[in-house]
Amino acid sequence: MPPEKRLWYRAPILENGSGLREMSVDRETVKRVAHLARIAVSDDEAEALKADLNKILGFVDQLIEVDVSDVEPMASAGASQTKLRDDVVDDGDKAEAVLANAPDRRDGFFAVPKVVE
Amino acid sequence: MSDLTALTIADIRSGLTARDFSARELTEAYLEAMDGARQLNAYVTETPDRARAMADESDRRIQRGVARVLEGVPIGVKDLFCTEGVDTQAGSRVLAGFRPRYESTVTANLWADGGVMLGKLNLDEFAMGSSNENSCHGPVISPWRSSGSNDQLVPGGSSGGSAAAVAARLCAAAIGTDTGGSLRQPAAFTGTVGIKPTYGRCSRWGIVAYASSLDQAGPITATVRDAAIMLKSMASVDPRDSTSVDLPVPDYEAALDGGVRGLRIGIPGQYRVDGMPAAIEDMWEQGKDWLRQAGAEIEDISLPHTRYALPAYYIVAPAEASSNLARYDGVRYGLRVADDDIISMYEATRSAGFGAEVKRRVLIGTYVLSAGYYDAYYLRAQKVRALIKRDFDTVFEAGIDAILTPVTPTAAFAAGSMATASPVEMYLNDVFTITANMAGLPGIAVPATLTEDGLPLGLQLLARPFDEAMLFRTARTIEDAAGHFSPGRWW
Numbered sequence: 369m370p371p372e373k374r375l376w377y378r379a380p381i382l383e384n385g386s387g388l389r390e391m392s393v394d395r396e397t398v399k400r401v402a403h404l405a406r407i408a409v410s411d412d413e414a415e416a417l418k419a420d421l422n423k424i425l426g427f428v429d430q431l432i433e434v435d436v437s438d439v440e441p442m443a444s445a446g447a448s449q450t451k452l453r454d455d456v457v458d459d460g461d462k463a464e465a466v467l468a469n470a471p472d473r474r475d476g477f478f479a480v481p482k483v484v485e
Numbered sequence: 486m487s488d489l490t491a492l493t494i495a496d497i498r499s500g501l502t503a504r505d506f507s508a509r510e511l512t513e514a515y516l517e518a519m520d521g522a523r524q525l526n527a528y529v530t531e532t533p534d535r536a537r538a539m540a541d542e543s544d545r546r547i548q549r550g551v552a553r554v555l556e557g558v559p560i561g562v563k564d565l566f567c568t569e570g571v572d573t574q575a576g577s578r579v580l581a582g583f584r585p586r587y588e589s590t591v592t593a594n595l596w597a598d599g600g601v602m603l604g605k606l607n608l609d610e611f612a613m614g615s616s617n618e619n620s621c622h623g624p625v626i627s628p629w630r631s632s633g634s635n636d637q638l639v640p641g642g643s644s645g646g647s648a649a650a651v652a653a654r655l656c657a658a659a660i661g662t663d664t665g666g667s668l669r670q671p672a673a674f675t676g677t678v679g680i681k682p683t684y685g686r687c688s689r690w691g692i693v694a695y696a697s698s699l700d701q702a703g704p705i706t707a708t709v710r711d712a713a714i715m716l717k718s719m720a721s722v723d724p725r726d727s728t729s730v731d732l733p734v735p736d737y738e739a740a741l742d743g744g745v746r747g748l749r750i751g752i753p754g755q756y757r758v759d760g761m762p763a764a765i766e767d768m769w770e771q772g773k774d775w776l777r778q779a780g781a782e783i784e785d786i787s788l789p790h791t792r793y794a795l796p797a798y799y800i801v802a803p804a805e806a807s808s809n810l811a812r813y814d815g816v817r818y819g820l821r822v823a824d825d826d827i828i829s830m831y832e833a834t835r836s837a838g839f840g841a842e843v844k845r846r847v848l849i850g851t852y853v854l855s856a857g858y859y860d861a862y863y864l865r866a867q868k869v870r871a872l873i874k875r876d877f878d879t880v881f882e883a884g885i886d887a888i889l890t891p892v893t894p895t896a897a898f899a900a901g902s903m904a905t906a907s908p909v910e911m912y913l914n915d916v917f918t919i920t921a922n923m924a925g926l927p928g929i930a931v932p933a934t935l936t937e938d939g940l941p942l943g944l945q946l947l948a949r950p951f952d953e954a955m956l957f958r959t960a961r962t963i964e965d966a967a968g969h970f971s972p973g974r975w976w
Contacts, residue, residue, distance in 0.1 A: 398848070405807060405851040406814070407844055408832035420845050420908055421852070427909045428796040428862070434869050441867030442874060444698040445684035445925020446728040453724060465586040469818035478816050481827045 393421050489514040490654040494558050494711040497657060501547055501557050508543035508557030512536050512601055515559045519603065519655050522628075522976050527650040529564050529622045530572050531604035539601040546599065553599035555718050561656035563647050564605040565612055566592050566702075567691040571602075575693045576610040576620040579838025580819040589691025590723045591660065591702045598718040603656050607646030610840045611810065612667055612695045615914035616903060617645025619842045627897055628653035628972040629675060632939035635975075637900040641671030641893075641914075647705045648675040652972055658706045658715050662692060664699045665798055666892075666918025669930035672705050673892035673943030676932045676970035678712045678960070679705045681918075683950045684925035685730035686716075688723035696805035697728075699798075699922040707969070709931060709961045713737035716953065732951060740954035745962045746780030748955075751885040755791035756917060764936045765891050772889055772933055772944045775966040776959065786885060788876040793869050794920040799912060800853050800866035801923075806843075807850025813838060845908060874924040881949050887959050888947040890917050892930040896940040917945060927953045931960040933967045941970050 395411070398418045402409045409417065463476060472479040489511050492500060500506055516533050536559065543557035567573050567585035574580040588596075596602065609619040616639035617625040627640040628649055640649040644661025648671030651659050661668045663681035672679025680703045687702040694700060704715035717737050723729040752773065757766075773783050815821035815834035822833040839847065853862035880888070894916060903911050921928035927950070930943040944963055948955040 393852070397852075401848050401852045401855065403832070404855065405847050406811075406828070406831040406835055407839065407847065408829075408836035409844075417845065417848060421848060423907045423909050424799060424845070424849055425852075427912075428799050428866075431793055431796050431800075431865055431869055434790070434793055434865075434872065436865055436868035436872070439868040439871050441864055442871035443867060444728070445874075445923075446698070447685070447730065451727045451731075462586075466817075468586050469583055471815060471819070471821035480816055481823075481825060481830055483827050 393418055393425060490518050492657070493708050494555070494657055494706070494714050495708070497558055498556075501543075501552070508540040508547065508601065509537065511557060512540035512559050512603070515603055515656060522653055522655050524976055525626045525628060525649055525653055525655075526623055527607055527625055527646045527653065527655055528561065528604045529574065529607050529646070532571055532602055535571070536601050536603050539596070543599055543601065553597070555595060555714070556599035558600050559603050559657050560595055560600045561603050561606045561647060561650045561659040562592055563608050563644050563659070563661040565608055565662055565693045566660065567693070568592055568602070568605065571605065573605070573693070574621070575612075576608045576622060577838060577840070577843070578621045578820055579813045579835065583818045585691070587691060590688035590721065590725065591692070591719045594718055594721055595660070600718070606644075606650055606659060606661075608661070609643035609645065610843050611693065611806070612643040612662055612664055612700075613806070613842050613846055614642040615666070615670055615911055616898070617642040617671070618900065618903075619840055621840065624900060625649050626900065627675060628974075628976065629897060629940055630972070630975065638897040638940070639674070639900050641674035641897065643667040644679070644705060645671050648672055648677055648679070651675070651677045651705050651707060653976070658704055658711055660702060660704050660715070660719065662695075662700055662702050663922065664695050664802060665922050666915035668703045668705060669892050669918045669928055669943070669945060670914060672930040673932070673941065674897040676941035676972070677705050677707060678709055678929065678931055678964075679703065680712050680716060680929040680953065680956060681921060681927060682716060682720060682953055683927045685728050686720045686927070686951065686953070688721060688726040688729045690723055690725040694809040696802040697809060698805060699802060701922075709957060709964045710738065710741055712929070713741055713957045730951070735954055737954055737957050740957050741961050743954070743958035744779060745776055745959050748781045748886040748959065749884055750776050750781045750783050750959070751786035751880055751888045752783060753786050753788045753791065753888060753890060755788050756890045762895065764896070764942060765894065768933045768942050768944065769889070769891055772963060775963055776889065779962045784885065786880045786888070788880065788920070790869065790872045790876050791920060794873050794923050795912060795916055797866040797869040797873070798919045798923060799849070800862050801870060803846040803850035804854050804863050805850070807847045807854065810839075810843070810847055842908070870923050873920055877920075877924045877926060877947075886948070887955050890945045890947070892917060892943040892945040896936050896938070896942055921947055926950060927956055929956040929960045931963050931967070932970050933963060935970060
């Protein structure tokens, strides 16, 4: 199937989005964000991610067109009031179950590389 | 009984009651079917011992006359639901070897009602994808093929294993999740029924989280009645999920015969775009005719912010994902890639553990939540989300009972055909389904027709929050007119 037949709705959406931003995320930004997200990326990976991220950000940039003045942000589709439960202990004493899947455990604790000198 | 795997849940219920076959015989038939369909790669973990033990228990209960509502029904579970003592990997290397010590609420509800667990089903990694090609277990192959072609097609995603398994009769019903269309789009691609309930109807407890404000569990089944039976068991009020709503679960099956006479069905103009393939346009027209002939009123409606749902989703969902997936740090479960200091260990573990699409979404999410960008992206997307919901509120307040749209803009596409496309092109698969997640509404996909190439297409119905009964009765009307569609067996 030719792409234009497969994605008939593609042109209007992409055209409106892509004009607003031109490659504004550079490789250093990708590496900085990847570090914030604690994901190691090689230079080659960062280059590929840069292209992908710019396409995605170009797409989402069309939200600039929407008038959102006086609109309250919607954080969830659920009830606006969080349910409360009674303030009592109803669970616990499951250390073995909690530790059961740990890659490294010692003496009832999760073990990690040394954090402080 | 020639082919027990062809039976619907409703057939199974009456057949077991009449002792036409035993639950054990039924389960054995499915285990054999699974054995013969490995090339579809629908199951990632099979649990035959557990299935046989559960089926034997079902037979004992039937003997004693104390059968439960899903007694002996063989079910496949998307590998996003935690299942006690059974590998739960979410399609990700980062959860290699993870065996939960607890059971998700939804699966616990199914087993308490007599369901038989056949195994865990393949999916896109962390439910991120629309073709089931983003899995550490490899892609799921659709049981459907275009007429006269042997090319492999995708089953859709992210619940692609669930949809493929139901279409290929490798389980009587499957469960999955839907964050942006992940039940409805694969259901449409495979000629099956998929329903995403209202946000809050099914507990999310024990489901590996992707985007918590959008994720909902639901069934994929062969018929609308089966979907009603499954959802009745899956849904519950759960104190362990604070977003689970305190509303009793209705008897959805009782709503099936309600018909559509006098109902007002809305047709949103924004879902029609110039150049829409004729097959989609024709199906939509046909769907309107079926409902009109059954006594419904068809009305044009406007949902003006529809086009902004997809871009808003690709801010909200990645933002929530970047937060939810922070837990995969190599400390508590799953993969750890050793390194000398803890930060390098985190980074090496997550780099090796996450696939390309997951990395993209985590980075987008981290970026839009980072200092200086939060208001411009995340807060704005949340406001757009409010406007999308307001569009729906307005038409429902005006008296519209249900909204009819196509599920997908195309039929299933060829495996590998999107490999070099921009990630955004894959996202566009969900253009018609994503609005229901953003607004928290229930939506159902019901098979409507086959294309010229012999591939299924589906119609979508949307309704007011917690009015799943409306979806079942309208979908049933379409199903009665459209009939059922099954792939020819080639595997």
